[in-house]
Amino acid sequence: MFESAEIGHKIDKAAYELEVPKLREALLDAQFELAQNAKFQVIIIIGGVDGAGKGETVNLLNEWMDPRHIQTHAFSDQTDEERERPYMWRFWRALPPKGKIGILFGSWYTEPIVNRVMGHTKSAHLDKRLEEIVRFEKMLTDEGALVLKFWFHLSKERQEARLKSLEKDPKTRWRVTDTDWERFKHYDKFRKISEHSLRLSSRAEAPWIVVEGEDPRYRSLTVGKTLLAAIEEKLKDGGTHEKSNGFPLLPALDKRSVIKQLDPGLKLAKRDYEKQLEHLQGKLNLLSRHPEFKKRSVVAVFEGSDAGGKGGAIKRITGALDARQYQVTPIAAPTEEERAHPYLWRFWRHLPRLGRFTVFDRSWYGRVLVERIEGFCSEADWMRAYSEINDFEQELAQSGAIVFKFWLAISKEEQLKRFEEREKIGFKRFKITDEDWRNREKWDAYELAVCDMVDRTSTDIAPWTLVEANDKYYARIKILRTLCDRIERSLPPV
């Protein structure tokens, strides 16, 4: 992959000076149009060999374009707030909104490659990480982002010469650190592993562009022109992206489904409920103060039919916990900032640090439920959401989160009863809206969507718990018991 970047590419000064003013003008125009139409964002990833002009190029892009619409992020050591969340959290924070250009200096590639070069990880581990990255970038491009990945390359001889010449000049000496020389020792291994990584992560949606770093004029023009062409091309089709079509999901031909299998008659007497509630809340409280829980977190998702009893169930959980330790996040329509980012961004914002609980009252599953049914997103969008969500939950689990997902299922008759009861009560907050009645008419469509959701996203690390919720007592106890059991199993015995 690097052969073409070791042949001494060069642009002479006259040609360069002729080209640059036009290029700058065109880049500024493209950037302006990008900001105006705000249909997509540009994510530029900068990687490669030290001394190959990465920093110079980033500075040049800021100089050529309007720095007010560029966000440059350099990633060095993680902050403590970052360390206590899934690894990708720091990158989600840095994603530019639509209309902007984000330059990521160092990226999700740095750590996996460096760790492999240094021998901290095995080759299988690197490949697994690369596969995750490919899926992540696919999500970005599916969400409409333009992802450009530049790899700056120098041959071994050239890199050595370059580092030495930087060191010789008093003006640039500060730029060569011991780390640079330390890394240079590993050049061959770095090259081999980089090449492997680039190969596995170069896909049609987000290919790597390898740039020979020796000649500043060549490298600058290459990056500038590539960037310009990519933005102009994407602006041309109005910033919309090709949607690979999904295909219709059919309900099972025998009409059986995980939801229909549930026993609507399950109930619990009030006395039993009260006894078990006290016991389980006490247990949950003890678990939340388990010394090892400081290294874990709980993410609990509540979904269910309207009037299914989510609010009441959530209160039985929070009632067992210290208020300093949990956050309940109700999910409503996204704000304008949230709409300017990939779909999952608004959930990443709310992820708990270690040692804490976050309860989502409705969640990212809106994508494959209400958004699917109401047509708020295209079929292709909700079809790909299943695997995006699975990836997301895997990242949560890898970072120490114990992920729970509860579906509170009531029967159509029970819902009607509850709606009618609520209409009788005077409290404003229980008012039944037209929308509730409209949703009810789509009962079968929802049931199908729920079954698809469970089939496609119930995983070992983040299983769905289907809760028979016609009886509130039964439902609450089942939820609390599920929480206690799995948290207990996830922690070492005291």
Added chain:
Amino acid sequence: MFESAEIGHKIDKAAYELEVPKLREALLDAQFELAQNAKFQVIIIIGGVDGAGKGETVNLLNEWMDPRHIQTHAFSDQTDEERERPYMWRFWRALPPKGKIGILFGSWYTEPIVNRVMGHTKSAHLDKRLEEIVRFEKMLTDEGALVLKFWFHLSKERQEARLKSLEKDPKTRWRVTDTDWERFKHYDKFRKISEHSLRLSSRAEAPWIVVEGEDPRYRSLTVGKTLLAAIEEKLKDGGTHEKSNGFPLLPALDKRSVIKQLDPGLKLAKRDYEKQLEHLQGKLNLLSRHPEFKKRSVVAVFEGSDAGGKGGAIKRITGALDARQYQVTPIAAPTEEERAHPYLWRFWRHLPRLGRFTVFDRSWYGRVLVERIEGFCSEADWMRAYSEINDFEQELAQSGAIVFKFWLAISKEEQLKRFEEREKIGFKRFKITDEDWRNREKWDAYELAVCDMVDRTSTDIAPWTLVEANDKYYARIKILRTLCDRIERSLPPV
């Protein structure tokens, strides 16, 4: 102040059980209405003596109300991201948006009081901090927030008894830490300093409510009823707040002004410009890499007439810096999340960590410029903005930021010339809009507003630099020189 909270207040069980269901119902209704109308937020501050029921009360409020619309924040040690920003940043992050209730367990009071009790600070320092707090809370209430401050009190004997009884019970033993006993040793001093602090910070807009912590029923009912009454009262007037009227600011009677004093004829020849530009950019680059700059940051604000040359001037600054070290933040209309918070919230979000530059292209001064002139906020709002801004910039300076504010002044004739030139150029991004022409008609109003702004917000720690900008070369050099000079003076010589 604590006398009434040492007389053994009590509520008997029967009365309590009669009251609580009604109170809970009413609180839920009030909370629902608050969420629906979303005109203001409720900020509940919890402070006081250890063992006086602070934690229990926070949990109870979450139990009584709907935890989905409550955000509880406990403040312990600062994270590293917090340590590198002004002290108040962590609290700004935690402010609830309109429609929500935020419970702050530990608050901006904790550290000043504890540091004084431990003898780490002098009494004058505490008073200064309290004065800042009073101003901060005034800003919150002026912005429409409901601020409730509960102080939980116990007499010395009661506190000792309470800690001992908690320790005796195996179920609650974990709650009494060595720190609690350590702090108990300082009870008398803590009481004296707390009383002093409460007195200085109790104002009509945000009074302290001292609650005797001994009897859980008394304390819970007191907090619940106070909260309910306060929310209901504020909902009644539609969530709007009384606006203390400002009074008209008159221009100086002799028509002289800091803006009119500027010499529109100042200019610089291209050759001189190029020489000085290179020199100053080199110097700025060196300063940005000064080892001591790691403990400082730069916040540079650009304001000025339309077509005044802000963009070009900003590029001459960023051109001297490494892109990893700066962020340019253009300020446009606030997003919906930003509108749901106090005015300055959207600037706090963008504050740099230490060692970095943030350039604001337009800024918080919009409040006293465009918002004043277009009537986007009331006279009372922009009148109080002057002191809120001064407080904000003082916090910036105290945290190590070097604050620059540039006003780029061009003459009315020069603006016309530039508008006409821009209309001739083909580039879309230089299009002159109707709004630009409309703003131009308000030239005199803007000039008056600029003079008021400079008079009221140019301070020693954050001075305004008025830049004669008819000549772009002259303006850019003056700006770069101002930056270099003051950064250089702020750093020890190498």
